[in-house]
Amino acid sequence: MKPKYVFLITLAAGLAGGYLTAPGLLPALQKAIYGERVATQKPKKPKADATEAPKEEPVVEATTPEQPAEAAGEEFDWSEDPDDGLDRFADAHDPDAFEDGEEEDIEEVDDPEGENITPERIVRYRRKTETLGEDDGLRPVNEPNYTGKISPAVWKQPKVLKRRLAGRLRSRLKGVSQEKIEAYLQNPEVRLMLAQWELLHRSNLEALSKLMKDRNARNSLAPLLNDLQWLTGFVYDGELSQAEVALSMLAHFRQVDPHMDEEVLKDGDTGKQGLKRRVAGAIATQFTRNGWYGEERELSKEELESFKDLGYIMPTLPGDKKRGKNKQDIYRAARERYLFFAESIDGNKLNGYFATLPTWLLHYCCGWKGNSPFGTASTMCWLRDNCAAPARAYTGMAYQVPYLPTNVYGDSIFSQWYYQPFDVLYPGNFAKETRDVGAVCGGLSHFGTSAACANGVPAFTMGEPGHCAYAVYIDGEWRGANSLSEDRHPHWNTWGEYTWSALQMQTAMYKQGAITRDAQMVCTLATMLSEHRNPVNALKLYEMAVQMQPLYQPVWTYYMDTAARSLGKRPRKWLGVNDFVCQSITPEHPEMCAKFLRERIYPTMLKAMRSPKQKLAAFEAYFKNINTNEKAQWDFHLLLDMQYGALGKSRTHKDAFMTTLVENVAKHPEFCQMIAWAIKTAHGEGKPFMKKLMAHIDEAVKAHPEAKDLLSCGVIRGAEEIGDVELANKWSADYLDAGKSMPDFEPVGGNLVSAGGLVTLSKYNDDQSSIIHHAAALTEKGGHIYSAFGKHQKVTIELPKKARIGGIVIVPTNGCGSYRTWGIEISADGKSWKKLTDLPDGSKEPCIRVCIKRSHPTAKFIRIDSGEDQLVGINFKAVLVYDNKKVK
């Protein structure tokens, strides 16, 4: 037998048995194979990409002197790789070389804990996180300073390169146990290859190939793509979609700024090294991801020529059909943004904080709304030069803009005329125009955000009910600014969902930068193995990645997609996964965990579980792990409905569920709205069930007297929603003497008939604590009724019994001035309503007295509508209803 066959057999046997761990053995075998394979090995499938490899023109090598020397046996010189080398490598690791169902022989994980995810593992990774230390999110991931050796020419064939990288990565992989993966990730070359593979995985390879065939483009991109620190940030620190478009944009940046790699550094100012590269990456990523265009206009001939010369691929982005030929504008808007930051960095004009920002935070300030007039380079330039402030001061920067709903011409901010006349005075500088002309909440918040971003402080705008606010990243956390509510929805985010909870989870994830980066790389490796038909090891690696960083949302999606099949109908395994999710995500991020359970775990897990006991155990894991004091201001009822519905018809199990719920809410009374849900649900189950629930709540109050007020809020809200006057009054009895100072007012005659009634609101405020004062607000002592903000918020008073109305007194908490189009309606049955009267507009009085002189209408329900104004809700100290009888 010829030596080459001996080697091949040894290789196959060695891989199968997992014995090929001796250093140098595998590379030696590879060398032997590659050296002689062409003549002997038949390709299993024709390799179109490999055969198309054209002859390469001379290229400049992009390497740095710091490049570590490698063991000679493991060296694989990309730049000197001849065309036939591409073929050989591709064949040796061709995914198609494996038959269907056959797996590559990488050593199986040595897993003493079995296949299940176990809480012990979480502890292990947590410890590691703790030793690495959580910081304020401002410490960049400490990737080694390593430069790869792939020559620019190799990028011309991204498909081939991707396959070669996969082969190379697999050849280096000695097993998938935790220790081996940790050792594997120690190698900077491996880390770079993983990032490169991930980049290719996220690219349209044909489009990328087209881009890389342009010599200028690939020569300017090659140094970036070989830079471990830059590439890992580019690939992993933001949601990279259409990577090839982002790369074409980067090539454009490098052409307009040939000095991208040469920051003007002062003595000891090494923190800024590579800053412009990272800024360019962040801008390209965000502009591509969001499809932001600059101002729509026809491009000049020169611009068109310059784009044509570059030969860049034109992205297909949202709105392309509408915009037609102006697609290139995306480059202009992004280029302006890049040049603004490049000039600011070189001129030392940004807040000192900026140079310390890790890449994920650069996405916020550099990638800030490319489609907003507040995001143009000229506006940002003005803000940089006129609103430079310490980071902490940006929460107040919005107030430079006067709050003026109507301009000097009497035109409303909601009309097209508001800024129109002034545009000529402020060409291209919308921030200054806003500051001088005025705005309402949206303009104020955009001004504050843009001022922060233009000075290198991360910020973004966000929606709140009927309001626009913003958030600024200061001292390791997002701080609300110009904010009225905690019900916040970011207007954009650097990746993932646009929810406050998702943002908090991402922030927590990036704060554990090193472990997150490792988990992301393990996830890449798993995806790569999954593509190469090695699902068993892929699953193990996904599992490892979720254990390493459970807050990394995308890996859960990959993991669950891969795991669903293997977990199948094995309830215990599902329980393990469920417990792991609940332990690792619920404590700080209950909303995200609930969403994940609903969308990714329960649909399959609940089918696999037949025993309600197991389901109860799974549900309990969620409640037990809540460990946050934040209010539940999200759609928790979707989770509770799903859980409750899964228990079937068994009253025993439903009762057990309610017990668990009540016990855990008593420990975290900020979730008191869940008690309201429980009451509403129990109401539908009949009186005995309701009685049991109330007994549980009584017990919980006894066990947690400190939670009594909030639990009472939950019960009263539940009672109000089911219309149970008796229950609401029973739980309000202790709060009737709230001691609110009531204004003096002339009596309207008659007897007070509202006391003992029931209050309901069309939309409740986030601040649940006022609910216990609803009953008192129907008495002359006064209490508090507080709804959400927004148009036509309504409070309905159900009187204890029908009465002929003689008068009504309304006492708003802050006087009547805020109410302009409010009114009163009455009803006998709570269904058909009749207008009683409109109320005076913007009265300066502390209360309104409505005296009915003649035809006293009979009513059981009184409803007050807050009117048209967006920023007003119900905020009353008292609503007092009197009859027409003689005072007793």
Add this chain to the structure above:
Amino acid sequence: MITRKSSKVLVAVALLLASFADAAQRARTFSEALEKAGDDGVVAYCYGPDWNQRSVDLLNSFWRSPAAEEAAGNAVMVAVPFYEKDTAKGAGEAGEIRGNMPEPPFMVCPTVMFFDKNGRQYASFQGADYLGSDDECTEGVKNIAKYVQALRKQQELMAKAQPLIGQEKAKILAEVADLPIAKPNNLMQELELADPTDKLGAIRRHKFDALQFMYKQLDTPDGFLKPDFEADYQQMRKDCEAVFKDEALRPRDRQAVYNLLIGQSRREAIPGNQLKGFIKKVNKLDNTTDYGKLSPTLVNLWGNLKHKLTPEERKAAREAKRAKDKEKRNKKRDERRAKDTIEIE
């Protein structure tokens, strides 16, 4: 005996002394500056040592330049650091330097703040718009001189007004009020005493609030227009014309008031020529203000707005008017009835 050489030396010394006679002094802390301060008060430069390199660079190129010193006259100059993290406020070196000095109106750097010798802040400016973009901050130097001179003028006028009474005093106090710096604390009360009937119009000028005038005309307490608001155009025009004619008021305020009339005229679709006339009047009053500068644009934008109704639109407008009138009548009737039965206070 004075030789030619010694006479040259003497001349040089004399010139040097003369230059010192009007040269700013420096102080390390704000308290020290106040102690040293004479009539020209204190000029403070706020900078961010650990977060704003530009303001640090300007310490040498602008703040310590002879031009800035000359502009500050005899004021005491002090550079005050504001650090990124303000936890040590009142403590440490930065706290010592700042002492009781208030923060800039918006914590923006660089900011130049002006205080009289009693520590009363009378002016401030910040950002490139007022400092200029060049390293020497030519614009900033001019502004320092402008405010310091305004303070001198204020003091001079106040001293002049001191022994006077009645209209003579009022005239000078009115001049003080018009200076581009903060008024002395009791100036308006003194002015009211000197000119109780406001013959000069200075009290009216300084108390007039164009925004509140507009809100009153538009019947809105907070600037949000009511959905069913309908202006009484003739009344509004009368009121605006009256204010516009009042020469005691500042031109910008008079223009602002007339702008409301221009806007309302556009909304009422009055003939283009009339609208153009209003716009030109604003320009004629003062073409250096923003409102004056906007006039040509407004003529282009709104002066030629024409909308000829189609027969269908005319018919729809007639019907809408009829319906509106009917609704008004019904509303009045309902209100009358409601008044008989419901009394709201």
